[in-house]
Amino acid sequence: MKGAELVLKVLQQQGVDTIFGYPGGAIMPIYDAIYHSTVKHYLCRHEQGGAFSAIGYARASGKVGVCLATSGPGATNLITSLADALLDSVPLVAITGQVSQAVMGTDAFQEVDVLGLSLGVTKHSFMVRDVNELAHTLQEAFRLAQSGRPGPVLVDIPKDIQLAEVSEPEWPTLPAARLATSLANAAKARQLIAQAKKPIAYIGGGVQMADALPQLQAFLAESEMPSVTTLKGMGSVARANPHYLGMLGMHGTQAANLAVQQCDLLICLGARFDDRVTGKLDKFAPHAKVIHVDIDPAEINKVRFADCALLGDMKQILPAISTATQCADWLTHCQQLKQQYGWRYDHPGERIFAPLMLKQLSERMPDNSVVCCDVGQHQMWVAQHMRFNSPRNHLSSGGLGTMGFGLPAAIGAKLARPQDTVIAVSGDGSFMMNVQELGTIKRFRLPVKIVIIDNQRLGMVKQWQQLFFNERYSETDLSDNPDFVALAAAFAIPGHTITRKDEVASALEAMFSWPGPYLLHVRIDEKDNVWPLVPPGAANEDMLTETN
Amino acid sequence: MQHTLNITTRNEASVVERLLQVTRYRGYQLAGLAMTPLTDRAGLQITLTVQSEKPITLLTSQLVKLYDVQQLELASADVAVLRA
Ligand SMILES: Cc1ncc(C[n+]2csc(CCOP(=O)(O)OP(=O)(O)O)c2C)c(N)n1
Ligand SMILES: [Mg+2]
Numbered sequence: 001m002k003g004a005e006l007v008l009k010v011l012q013q014q015g016v017d018t019i020f021g022y023p024g025g026a027i028m029p030i031y032d033a034i035y036h037s038t039v040k041h042y043l044c045r046h047e048q049g050g051a052f053s054a055i056g057y058a059r060a061s062g063k064v065g066v067c068l069a070t071s072g073p074g075a076t077n078l079i080t081s082l083a084d085a086l087l088d089s090v091p092l093v094a095i096t097g098q099v100s101q102a103v104m105g106t107d108a109f110q111e112v113d114v115l116g117l118s119l120g121v122t123k124h125s126f127m128v129r130d131v132n133e134l135a136h137t138l139q140e141a142f143r144l145a146q147s148g149r150p151g152p153v154l155v156d157i158p159k160d161i162q163l164a165e166v167s168e169p170e171w172p173t174l175p176a177a178r179l180a181t182s183l184a185n186a187a188k189a190r191q192l193i194a195q196a197k198k199p200i201a202y203i204g205g206g207v208q209m210a211d212a213l214p215q216l217q218a219f220l221a222e223s224e225m226p227s228v229t230t231l232k233g234m235g236s237v238a239r240a241n242p243h244y245l246g247m248l249g250m251h252g253t254q255a256a257n258l259a260v261q262q263c264d265l266l267i268c269l270g271a272r273f274d275d276r277v278t279g280k281l282d283k284f285a286p287h288a289k290v291i292h293v294d295i296d297p298a299e300i301n302k303v304r305f306a307d308c309a310l311l312g313d314m315k316q317i318l319p320a321i322s323t324a325t326q327c328a329d330w331l332t333h334c335q336q337l338k339q340q341y342g343w344r345y346d347h348p349g350e351r352i353f354a355p356l357m358l359k360q361l362s363e364r365m366p367d368n369s370v371v372c373c374d375v376g377q378h379q380m381w382v383a384q385h386m387r388f389n390s391p392r393n394h395l396s397s398g399g400l401g402t403m404g405f406g407l408p409a410a411i412g413a414k415l416a417r418p419q420d421t422v423i424a425v426s427g428d429g430s431f432m433m434n435v436q437e438l439g440t441i442k443r444f445r446l447p448v449k450i451v452i453i454d455n456q457r458l459g460m461v462k463q464w465q466q467l468f469f470n471e472r473y474s475e476t477d478l479s480d481n482p483d484f485v486a487l488a489a490a491f492a493i494p495g496h497t498i499t500r501k502d503e504v505a506s507a508l509e510a511m512f513s514w515p516g517p518y519l520l521h522v523r524i525d526e527k528d529n530v531w532p533l534v535p536p537g538a539a540n541e542d543m544l545t546e547t548n
Numbered sequence: 549m550q551h552t553l554n555i556t557t558r559n560e561a562s563v564v565e566r567l568l569q570v571t572r573y574r575g576y577q578l579a580g581l582a583m584t585p586l587t588d589r590a591g592l593q594i595t596l597t598v599q600s601e602k603p604i605t606l607l608t609s610q611l612v613k614l615y616d617v618q619q620l621e622l623a624s625a626d627v628a629v630l631r632a
Pocket of ligand 1: 374375376377378379401402403404426427428429430431453455457458459460461
């Protein structure tokens with residue numbers, strides 16, 4: 001068989017049945033093999049979109065996402081998505097065609113140094129130089145993408161390798177990735193927890209990625225303590241848990257931020273002290289000792305010193321550090337914070353208030369719906385006002401904060417979980433960044449629900465201009481937006497525009513009862529901002545609210 | 549502070565670039581670099597000298613994550629094998 005056919009064989013052997021991509025000269029042999037393959041290929045309309053769909057697929061399902069692109073411009077179009085997957089630790093395998101080895105290094109047509117470009121945006125990248133190494137290299141790419149801290153792996157395959165004859169290799173069963181877990185510090189951690197008067201659990205995306213949500217609930221139940229989550233950790237704590245305080249950080253809840261600032265023990269579980277979480281680092285949780293549990297040794301002491309670190313499998317570590325606490329006063333105090341600073345949804349006037357609208361959406365959407373976000377104010381409102389029962393149901397571009405993520409991620413999520421409702425919540429700015437993927441939705445008749453929160457602004461940037469740049473609104477006006485409903489109609493997607501609060505309930509009803517894709521265009525006041533907000537350089541207790 | 553790292557890697561064309569990319573990105577200044585293939589040509593022996601006020605473990609913990617890095621030891625005052 002040819003190398004190209006072997007690529008498809010390896011994908012099948014890895015259990016891959018869904019791939020996303022876009023063809024071109026240097027990857028044509030692989031597309032020729034796809035023609036006869038049972039692996040289902042979804043044609044995106046831009047390689048960035050295809051790779052975001054693969055990321056959405058991976059994040060919604062826990063499987064590896066796979067995307068394909070041709071050499072040169074196809075491969076460069078992948079770069080943003082690879083960076084997104086790297087910063088959010090998403091298992092992704094990207095396969096790129098490369099020009100033939102005979103012309104490599106001559107600035108051949110559509111030749112670009114993809115391996116060189118990949119260095120800063122992948123966990124690892126391979127260039128296949130010998131067709132006899134092709135199968136093993138691809139297997140290794142899949143193993144690497146999923147092992148330890150997951151991430152994107154790129155395999156660049158020159159065209160002559162795709163065309164070369166190769167015999168089907170023996171399929172060695174690779175040993176399952178061995179995960180070294182050290183429980184040496186478990187006793188110390190238990191002691192710190194037992195002695196703490198004000199402990200708090202700070203939960204990141206790593207807990208769910210380790211498949212340790214049941215162990216987390218058990219830990220929080222036994223060591224009864226308050227908890228907060230990062231953007232990626234949202235949905236980790238069971239809804240029934242009374243001590244959950246919400247998201248922390250720049251747009252976190254006041255209760256979460258104040259409790260973390262006051263705590264004497266911070267138990268960081270699969271999180272990495274990102275600057276959007278900590279605010280001013282040397283004022284973050286200033287009284288706290290830190291227990292840091294992670295799979296990546298490089299995260300320990302990277303930005304915050306850990307008094308006690310445990311490395312390895314969260315599933316084993318959580319039961320090992322679980323112990324009873326004596327902190328009834330602290331729990332009461334945190335409850336008071338939660339009550340004192342609860343969300344308020346009263347909002348004068350007839351116009352739609354996005355936080356309330358998203359709360360209504362959250363209450364109305366079917367259980368286990370997947371919400372895919374874009375980036376900006378609407379993204380933060382989703383995180384604040386919608387509730388999720390798993391991080392797999394809230395796909396938001398966290399580390400890279402990539403506008404244009406939401407729509408293609410929703411496509412991938414819908415293909416991963418066809419039985420579940422998938423909703424893309426986008427902004428008028430972000431939506432236009434991968435709007436071409438409406439073509440993918442149209443072709444495959446994917447019943448994705450699209451909600452555009454339209455403030456006719458690059459709202460998040462506008463908010464910063466208002467607060468920190470003396471109201472100089474440089475290049476953030478989008479009041480000449482296209483007619484979004486007409487745009488959807490061009491892709492045979494029905495839609496509807498709403499502007500008033502009293503239209504929300506029936507509009508949501510109409511969207512959910514329609515069997516196919518649907519676009520709901522929600523006009524809001526451009527003056528609405530996201531609160532609270534920790535200004536850049538400030539400590540997390542110094543949150544700005546609408547009233548100050 | 550100057551630190552010298554003795555690194556054994558796979559013999560892959562991109563290895564040196566990868567080491568240098570991580571070193572630069574993590575904010576360590578390159579002060580010296582030497583590379584020789586191992587006698588069987590299966591691997592490379594690389595000596596990397598860097599300069600920084602930051603703790604060297606913040607660099608070594610990132611370098612040992614590189615797929616091609618097989619062994620890394622710190623050859624300064626406190627010789628510590630970080631990965632066997
Ligand atoms: C690709 C990319 N370019 C620029 C930015 C910077 N940025 C962050 S939020 C934002 C505004 C987003 O506007 P919109 O999608 O309308 O969301 P809104 O804040 O108005 O809800 C911009 C430009 C980004 N995050 N990603
Ligand atoms: Mg907007």
